[in-house]
Amino acid sequence: MADNGVPPSGGSGLPWSRDLGESRQFAGILLVMLTLFLPPAFLIPMLDVTEIERSEAEKIPPQAGSPGGEAATGGDLGASPARSKT
Numbered sequence: 001m002a003d004n005g006v007p008p009s010g011g012s013g014l015p016w017s018r019d020l021g022e023s024r025q026f027a028g029i030l031l032v033m034l035t036l037f038l039p040p041a042f043l044i045p046m047l048d049v050t051e052i053e054r055s056e057a058e059k060i061p062p063q064a065g066s067p068g069g070e071a072a073t074g075g076d077l078g079a080s081p082a083r084s085k086t
Helices: 020-046
Strands: none
Touching: none
């Protein structure tokens, strides 16, 4: 008998055809992912977050470095090229 490229199992064997095993694997992975992501997606918007007062939020923390501030500001790195050191 001539080989026409169709497997003897009766399935088409094409890459885009559905396989029962692959469909079950996809459904299992989808179920696990939905179980992991949907509960937090509904719970996180319900969390009550306290609002920080503006005066507290605007406080600047102390800078690390020498008392003169050279280490904290980067020294002369931000100097403009128009200013010469002569």
